[in-house]
Structure formats: structure tokens, C-alpha cells
Amino acid sequence: MTDNTPATQVKLLTKLPAPANAPPPLASGIVSLFADDNWNSQRLDLNTNDASSGDRPTIKRSALDNATYVAFNLPIGKVVTLMDNVQPVPAGKPAADLSGCGRTVDLVGTGNTESVDLQSVNMNDCVSSFSFREVDLNMGAIELFEDADFNGGRTTIFLSEWNSGVTYSIGDWWITDAVSSVRWKSLNDRQAAVLADNWDGSGDNFPNIKGWGGTKESSDLGDDASFNDQMSSFRWDGIVPALEIIAPFNIVLSGGSTSSGLTSVVSGTNNSTLAQPVTVTLTNTDAQTLTVTTMDEQVTGLKSTQTMEETAGDPGIASASTTWAIELSYTYTQSTTKETSGMTTIDLSISQTVNAPPQCFYTATLLVQIGKIPPKVYTTTAQRWYKVPVSGGVMDPLNNNWYQRVESVSVSVTGSLASSTTVNIVSTPLTS
Template sequence: MNLTVGVVVTLVGGWAPGEDGEKIVDLSYGNTCLDLVGTGTTEGCELWTSGINDDLSFFFWRNVDLSIGAVELFADGNFTGRLRWKSLGDRQTVTLYDAEDGNGAAYNNVKGWGDIKEVPVVPKKEIIAPFNLMASSADNTSGLTSVSEGVNNSTEVQPIAVSLNNSNSQTITVETSDQYFAVKYPYTRTDTSSRSQTKTVDLNITQTVNAPPKTRYKATLLVTIGQLPATEYVTTAQRWYEQPVANSQIDYANNSWYKRTEEVRLTLTGSLACRIFVDMQTTPL
């Protein structure tokens, strides 16, 4: 097909005349409808993909106002629940009803697109459920040490504290396809968003060992830092939206926002402390 911009041809399958036999463009008497939208260039369309190839009954065409936009409904399973209205403004809403009189099941998760890109529905608040990092499975390890030496001249056992502080050995990078995920476990977010973020975690470890009486001692604290392989983690997020979205419930305790539980997938890489070892050596005085 090669249709002028603004011209739309609608193909209708399985059409049968209505009660008066004259409603030629009444879509309620048809099955599958396929819109061919004019772009000013040659376009192709495979009728068999929509099942209308052996069911086509009639067609009609009209000029449309492109500034109004269009609503797209996707029947394919990969796009379940997805609708688009390219000119839908930020303050406009669309609701589809199961019954023609506006009763029955309703669907109102129709997102607006701007002229260039999608206008996302941004949550007002979210809480990410915590999850565990398995640092013990790390490989390519390195070590940090701290040494405490001294003399115990008393006749009693003396506790000795060995501490290690490091501000740059533990680094975690989070990558996620979720647009509204930030680094912190667990956490509540109200205004930040990130797709990739690196966080440095301060390392502060103190271990206590006993120095025997009348001895010279040397206590060594060893902390093993493991490189975490890139691993995908799955958790959930509770999100609150100002306007209703699919599968949400109104939460009167949170500004009457609409709450929905969603899945979050993320990939973590970096380095974490995975093992701690203390060695105590003593020499009698």
C-alpha cells in the first residue's frame, strides 16, 4: 500500500449486516479490524498474522486528524495490557469498559506518549524488599590486614581489640532495567531514580582476642575481600502512584495513593568482605 499521510484504510473481517441491513461501517457487526495508516511511503502488511487473510469482508477509508492521535490495542501475548495514545496529555486519562454502557470491568492503565518519547508513570513512593548477597561464593580474592602488638605485664588475661577500617575496598555496582531503582537495601525512595549506580561501603571490623599474662603478643586481623561475579537478583517493590494503574489498590494510609507490588530484577557486581581471620602469637616474658 502507498497511502497519503492522514488517510486510514480499515479492513474488516467477518462482517454481517445489522438489523436494518444498512450499517455498512458499523464495526459492531464485524470481527477483526485492521487499520492501514498512511505514511506517504510504500508499506507492507501480512494479513495472515492477524487472521484476517481468509476472513476479509469489506473495507472503508477516511481522512483523520493526526494531531488528535490514536489508541493502539495489542492482542499479542507479549504486549498484554499495553495501550498507547500518542498525543495523550499529562492531565488526560482514558478508561476502557467491558460493557458498552460503561459498566463491567474497567481498564485505565493507558499511558501517554509525547511527540518524541514515552511519558512514564512515575511512582510517588516505593519500598524495595531486602535481599541477601552471597559474598562467600566470591572469587579472585584479596586481603586487608591490621596488626596490634604489645606486652601484657599483668598476671591476668587481657582482652585485646584489633580493628580494621577501610573506605574504598568494598564497592558495589547495581545495574537494572527498572527505571526507578536506587541503591540501598531496604530503603524508601521518594524522589531519586537510577538505572546504574556504584556505591562504596565503608569497612569497619573489630575483633577481640585474649593476651595471656606475662607475654609479648602480636594479633593480626585478616579480612578477605572477594570479587563478586555478575549475578542477577530478584526482589519485589511496593510502589505508590498518584493515579490508578493496573492491579493497584487504593492505600488510604499513604495519601490515598494507589499501591502495587512489582517485580524488580537487578545485576550486582563488585567486591565485599567475605571472610575474617584473627591470628594471635605470644612470647613469654
Template sequence: MTDSTAASQVVLLTKLPGTSESPPSLPSGTVSLFADNNWANSRLDLNIDDFGPGSRQTLKSYMLDQATYVAFNLPIGTVMTLMDNIQPVQDGKSVADLSNCGRCVDLVGTGNTESLNLESVNMNDCISSFFWRTVDLNMGAIEMFDDVDFNGGRTTIFLSEWNSGQIYPVNNWWLQDKVSSIRWKSLNDRQKATLFDNSDGTGNEYDNIKGWGNIKEIANLGDDATFNDQMSSFRWDGITPEKEIIAPFNIVLGNVSSSSGLTSVISGTNSSSLAQPVTVTLTNSDAQTLTITTLDQQVQGITSTQTLSESAGVPGEDSASTTWAIALSYTYTQSTTKTTTETTTIALAISQTVNAPPETSYTATLLVNIGKIPPKIYKTTAQRWYKVAVTGGMVDPSNNNLYLRVEPVSVSITGSLASSTTVNIVSTPLTKS
């Protein structure tokens, strides 16, 4: 398993059928509709900055059901869906639910100007409305086509817009009982999906949509799967590890530019003729907080533990850095609440020992700087064991012949932690009587 990016994911999606002539160059964030099969006649420009994300909009009257050519330049991760019908979002539904929207086509941003011939996707003179949004392409997508060999009308199901483990009916979608070919090249090998004949997830099904293995498309659902023109609902699921060990990692903090200080002071008298150790302790219950966000979208819950593994100050010298050891634990069980971010308050207890000179009165001061940690991505690895033969997995006889794979783990961390400590002592010789 390798880290993917939105840029690497978008090239795995099927390119829309373009036009014979190159489209006019467009600025980023622009979609242009043209009434004829050329770039010269009636035109409507749509800029995403002029419309809120996830809000369905109606075209201006002169372009209603008139468009034949489309040119678009959208940022990677931005998707605009062109719709046949003028249909508000239904109560309780997401904007991605295409019920009663008629024929639709998704314009997936590549960062470059692209073209689309609407005649090739059976949508000539059909466009009446549209909406745009930002999609997490790293979650993968399933592309569905009206015709065999990935032709005709098409709809893309972006998994980030649908909860895992839940059956979604496509009643009143244009593609209901029309899907003849499918493609899922952008799924990662910890995902699978199932298409169902009935809207409640019953009846005949096609359940070989999975991120691992060699099959990433079906060109003819009739010949290859006996499932042509049957899809009425779908569900996707994350493949969760049977066992997981995430390697701990360290956060090393020195003098952070944005910080505040806590102090503890102890005073006393050393009447002896020998230096005596003096311990200064500082405790605080709420100065330290840490927010950790996992970048793994299949995680349902995250917990962490933090241990201050080093803290040492040298009297009278520059303060020493602190090292925090971070251990992570993930949960994958589907629940009504998904938590990919954890914020914890960490109790602070630091003790330092210095020597009080003989025959002196003294004041020992411990200073702990609380540094503001700017958002940063930290990377570690996880050993994960699976029941299925994930790509690169090796059979592990010591763990019931599960498939073991070492995978990258990335988390974003911000907060406030003890970043450095300084201890010093000021002494005054005792007055001899």
C-alpha cells in the same frame, strides 16, 4: 503488574501484512527485498552485520524503488526501518526522527522469518534507503496507521527512543495529519501518551493512550475520538508513584574465587594469669565499590545504602561469610540527567576480638578478603501507591485512598565487597626469670 520480556512484548505488536506464499527461510539478521510479487526474481539481501546500527544506508541502484515483497529474519529487539526517501539524519535529531523520509515501515524482529507485501502498506516500488537499530521493546510502543481499522501505511513510535515529558513535533513526517487509527497494546500501565493537533503541543488533543484500563486501540480516530488526520506532535509520560517503599535485600558473600586480601596485625604481651580479649581492627576507604543498575526504565535517579550486617571470624578455622544489606531509593522527577546506575565507594571498618592466652606474647592477624562480585540480577519488591487505578491496584484508605500495588524490582549489581573474614592469634609463652 508482571515482569515482561522482549519476546512477550513483540507479540503484542501488529503483525505486518504478509504474502500469500511463504517466504524463503533466511538466516538471522537478514532482510531480503524482491522486485516482484513473488520470491523468484531480482533480489537484494541485507545483513545487519554489514551495516552499523543507527546509520542510514542507500539501496543498491538495481533495487531503488523496485521492491514489492520483503522477507526478514531479525532478532527480537532488532528493528529495521525501510524508507521512501534518501535522507541523512538531520543535525540535532535522532535516527528515529523520520522528517523528510517519506513513507516508512518498521520491520520488527520476531526471531523467525517473516514476510511483508509492500503493496498492503502503500509502499510498493518506494524503498530507497534503510537503517536498523536495537530497540528496548519493554518500554512499549505506539502504532499509528494511515487508514482506519489499522490498515495502510504505518509507523511505530518506540518509547525507548524518545524522552518522556517532552513534546516531539512530527513536521515533515509522512504521517503528519494522516493518522486515522492507533494501537498501544505493548504499553505498561505506568505509561501514558498524548497526541496533539499542532506541532507545539497546542490545539486539539487525544490523551487517552494509557497502559491501564481496557482500551488499547482506536480503530477510527474520526468516529471514536474526533481526531482523524490531525496528529502533528506527541508526548509520553511515565506514571510515577506518589509513595514508594522498596524492600531491602541481602547479598551474602563467602569465599569468592576472584578476591584480594587486606590484613591488620596487632602484637602485645599478656602478663596476667588469665586470658585477655584482644581486638584487631581493619579500616580501608577505597577497597570496596558497588555498582547498582536499575532495570526500571522509568526511574530518573537511584541511590543506595549498604550495611555490613554480619561479620564474624572464628580463630584458627575457616573464614566466615559476610552479609550486606542493600536499601534502594528511586526518584522519578524528570530532569536533564537520567541516572539509572549508581557507583559508590564504601568505607570498610571491621573489628574482631580474640583471646590472648595467659602469660604469652602474641600476634593477632585479621584477614579480610575483598571479593569481586560478578554481574548478577537481584530481585526484591516495592510497595507503590498511585493516583490512577493501575492494574491490580487496591484502594488504600490509610494512604488517602491511593491505589496500592506490590511490584517486582530488579537491579544488576557488580563490584568488590568484603566477602569473608578470618582472625587468628599466634602466641609464645613468656620466659620466666
């Protein structure tokens, strides 16, 4: 499984057709609209640093429907969609929904100054407003083109903006019933998608969009699948493991990471001429908490279990440090509800035994130090088996010939756990 970064993902997207001459350099966050097909024509600068993700500002009246060249410098992961119509986000729909927006073109940030000739994407003298948003490029994208060979108008579906397992209609988008070619080079091999003829996903379809395998595009949907100018809806699905074993990982805490302490005290008298064992017990139900968040976008449910192991220290110290073994359990369902973060409250119950000297009054004290875990990303591995031939997967004859491979698993962990325990006893001899 390729571990892509946003920087590598953006390079997999089709570059917009740019003018022959390089645009003027721009500061980050700026989109510049030029009235004519040269960089010296009337210019309007749009500053996305002043916009919030999901905003749809309207272009100034003086520049409305009057742009031919566009230069832009956007950070990686930022997208500006130039739109033909002034259209607010439809109620109850995501900011990426292009219903009623007319012709559009997506400007995807690369961290450098880029440009596009709007004449080449059927957007000349069409820009009336724009949508600014942040997207997770690691989730991949599907690029739709009005013409064969990836030409003409285009629209990009960033999967991070759409729930998996849900059919979405594009019936009110400009590009509906007008898609002639498609690319999906940035999908990872645990994703698949279907383009369908009807708004509800029924009718003819193009089911060949898969993150695995060697085919990542169709330059002519009419020739490849008799599906030219038919797309009215889409759906994407995460390819989930048929079997999964996630290796536990350890968090080691010591007294140096203490954020608070809990104590329990037992006092008494040993009238015997022999030393006697004294047991001190401490219980608590809310001092220990752990929040675990997975980075896996395909996960819809997360559980974690914790096991504590104490390490013996110096004499008189019951434990010098504590190791917590964290085990993860993922669930994958076709659901729009995702629980990729879970907080667990862990009951604390510790008993320690020390010897009270003979013929004495004694006070035994148990101190449990609670260590604060700062937010940190921990990495482990998962053995996963898939029913489809994912990249690097090896057929496993012991498990239905599923495709097995080892993948990296990253989770963010924060909270407070017992970091060490100390028990000591103070005694005073009995007087005759």
C-alpha cells in the same frame, strides 16, 4: 503488572499485510526486496548483520524505488525501517527520527521469516534506503496509521527511542497531519501518551493513550475524538508511584569468594599474670565498592545503602561469613537525565578483640577477606501505590484510596565487599 518479554511484546504489534503466498525462507538478519508482486521476481538481499544500529544505508541503484514484495527475518528486538528518501539522521536527533525520510514502513523482527506487500502500506516502488536499529520492545510502542481501521501507511513509535516527558515534533515526517487510527497494545500500565495538533504539543490533542484500562486502540480518530489528520507531535510519560516501599535483599559472602585480603597487626607484651584483651582495628576507604543497576526504565535516580552483619564461626574466627543487606531508593522525575546505575565506595572499619595469654610476647593479626561479587541479577519486591487504576491495583483507604500492588524489582549487582574476618594471636612466653 504484567511481566512481558520481547517475544510476547512483538506479538502485540499489528502484523504487516502479507502476500497470500508464503515467502522463501531467509537466514537471520536478511531483508529481501522483490521487484514485482511475486517471489520469483528480481531480488535484492540486504544483510543487516553487516550494519550497525543507527545506520542508514542506501539501496543499490539497480533496485532503487523498485520493490513490491519484501521478505525479512530479523531477531526479536531488531527493526528495519524502509524509507522512501535517502536521508541521514538529523544532527542532534535520535536515529528513529524520520524527518525528511518520506514514506516509511517498519519491519519488526519476530525471529521468523515474515513478509509484507508494499502496495498495502503505500510503499510500492518507494524503497530507496533503510534504517537498521535495535529497540527495547519491553518499553512498548505506539502504532500510527494513515487510514481508519489500521490500514494504509503506518509508522511505529518505539518508546525506548524517545525520552519520557519531552514533546517531539513530527512536522517533517511523512505521516504528519495524516494519522487516522492508532494502536498502543504493547504499552505497559505505567505509561501514557498524548498526540497533539501542533509541533510544540499545543492545540487539539488525543490524550487517551494509556497502558492501563481496557481500551488499547482507536480505529477512527475522527469519530472517536475529532482528531483525524491532525497529529504533529507526541509526548509520553511514565506513570510513577505516589508511594513506594522496596524490600531489602541480602548478599551472603564467604571466604570462598575471596578476591583479596587486608591485614592489620598489633604486637606487644603482656607482663600480667592474667590474660589481657587486645583489640586489632583495620580501616580502609577504597577496597569495598558496589555497583547497582536497576532494570526499571521509569527510574531516573537510584541510591543504595548497605549494612553488614557478621556471622560467628569457629572459636578463634571472628566471622565465618558476612551478610550484606542492600536497600534501594528510587527517584522518579520528568527529566531526560537518567541515573539508573550507581557505584558506591564503602568505608571499611572493623575492630576485633582477642585475649593475650599471661606473661608473653604476642602478635595479633586481623585478616579481612574481600569477596568479589560477580555480576548477578537480584530480585526483590516493591509495594507501590498509584493514583491511577493500574492492573491488579487495590484501592487502599489508608493511603488516599491510591491503587496499591506488589511488583517485582530486579537489579544487577557487582563489586567487592568484605566476605569474612579472621583474628588470631601468636604468643611466646616471657623468659625469666
